[in-house]
Amino acid sequence: MADIDRHHPTALPRPLRLQCMAGKLVQPVGQGLLKVPFARCYDGLARHVSTVLSVQQGPFHCLDCGEVLTLRNPINKRRHFAHRPDSVCTGETALHRYAKELLVTAKTLTLPALVLTEGRVRQPVFAAGTYSFEAVLPEHKIGTFQPDALVRYLDFDLAVEFLVHHAVDDEKRAKVSAHDISMVEIDLSGLKAGQMNGTELDDAILHSSPRQWIHHRKCAAAMRKLSAAVAKAQLDRGARLKGHILRKRSATAPEGWRDEAMKAVRRTGLEALIDLEVEGGHWFAVPDKVWQAEALFEHVIKPSEQYSPGGKKLEIKGAYPTYHDLSSKLPDWMVRQDLGDYPPKSLAEAGFDKKSYGSPHGAVWNYLAVLTTGNGTVLWSREDAYFYIQPRLQDLLQRRVDLPERVKLLLVAGGVKDTEAGYRRWGTTYRSGNLSPFQLVEAGGDGYHDLIARIAQLEAMVSGSVLSVVDDLCGLPLEPIRVRNQAAMAVIETKRKIALDNAASERQRSIRVQAEQMLAADAKAWLGQQIAGTKINHLEYAREGDAALFELELKLGREGDERRKQIAAKRHVAHLRDQLKEAAKRAFPSERMAELFLNSGHPRLQGGRPIDRCGNRQDLAYITSLMTKKR
Incomplete structure (x- = not known):
């Protein structure tokens, strides 16, 4: 308590304490034969049963109801005071009364520390310790409220509340704050007084039970100091963090890094x-x-x-x-x-x-x-x-890198060693549509695209993948490559012509062989036939290409098939006539008469010769029926 911390408790000896005079119940409240561990003795002092030596210190009275109590000394049980069987005392205020009387007698109390904190900032208000007081006034009324006790040290007051069943409520807290008087609350609700001896109970009430500050009159001033300290701490933290965030750094690039x-x-x-x-x-x-x-x-x-x-x-x-x-x-x-x-x-x-x-x-x-x-x-x-x-920027950057790369490769192909210098020289001296390449790169448009199209033709000529010759060298030293390509193309052209002539001759040989195979003696005449509407014969037409050869082969196939059919028909007729001759030999008595029948006109054949009219099997059968039967 700041009111009395000018004389710290460590500087004062702890006074002698009276024996304990209060305690809690050991059985449920409101039952007959209520047992309590303390009573008020003949001299008006409350004593714990452990300090009462004989019944001569009576009569004994209950601290709560004032009824006469009986001192009991049971065997194998803890000594106690007991109410009469018809008593209705609950004993609820006995411990509360005893605590106040103990404080009046002892005039000493252990008070907890009071420290205000916000974040990591701490502001001490009161130092914890055991304090001795000049006076203790029980149930001293202050304005509209009455604390359990008021302790005084010099001109400073401290209100004390003992919590047994009811804690300090919000209304009393407000009154304490309004009077700006310091108050501490001591929590006795957890004590098991009936199981404690007098020394233990006194020590718990005065020193070891939980206790807390309800209000301290120096809290407001301490809060102002805390707020100032918090603000300063925030400024310091903020400055440190800001300095850390905005700290200029220069990292070292990894080994081998290329910027x-x-x-x-x-x-x-x-x-x-x-x-x-x-x-x-x-x-x-x-x-x-x-x-x-x-x-x-x-x-x-x-x-x-x-x-x-x-x-x-x-x-x-x-x-x-x-x-x-x-x-x-x-x-x-x-x-x-x-x-x-x-x-x-x-x-x-x-x-x-x-x-x-x-x-x-x-x-x-x-x-x-x-x-x-x-x-x-x-x-x-x-x-x-x-x-x-931005598309325009993208186009510009692409032009700036595309043209130099492509031209430098062409310069390398032209034998230029310093391509960078060569490109700068070419980019400023060459003109395309009255503009230099450098100007075309920056301007873009059709002029640049036209230059790029001609550069692409030169790239194709230089690559050699497909031989080509470009007359417009765009001011680049590519004449040797152009001459080289021309020579190579001439050789290729000569070879191509020879190959074409050989292929044409081969097609002629092929159609001739096929014609001779299919048409035999008629092959020469067929090869000499002219293509309709032209003066080119079949043999010459075969030179014009594979399509012409294919066309002739189809035509030759058709005519070959027709010739084969004609030959087959002639062979069939000849075979029938041979059969007719054999039949005539058998029908006539002599070969001469048979020949005469076959080669003479017959009225049944409209004057035609039988041998000439035998063209199919029906004819053979009919002519055979005209022959004279042997007798």
């Missing part, structure tokens, strides 16, 4: 787009221009140089698989690992909120957002909610 990003930014002339003021740059362990160059290279320059602009917008996104994290394309060593997910309160102390503190992704997002403001680098799609590269 392609900064070279690409300089090569493309985009230096003005880095080292910009961007919210969230504290997330990187390298200067702003370094991580911004990396972000510009990964998200804008590299994709622009790899892909020609098309109908679809080139979306800016993170590396696989974290497409949503724009910082994932930056090297891990550039991103700070010493920043955490600080709570909003800590960030506020440091002058940040969640948005301004952000994240590595948020910092890159903010950087791209800055690039959307008027420089034509990056565009934001509100509909799709993503950034994409």
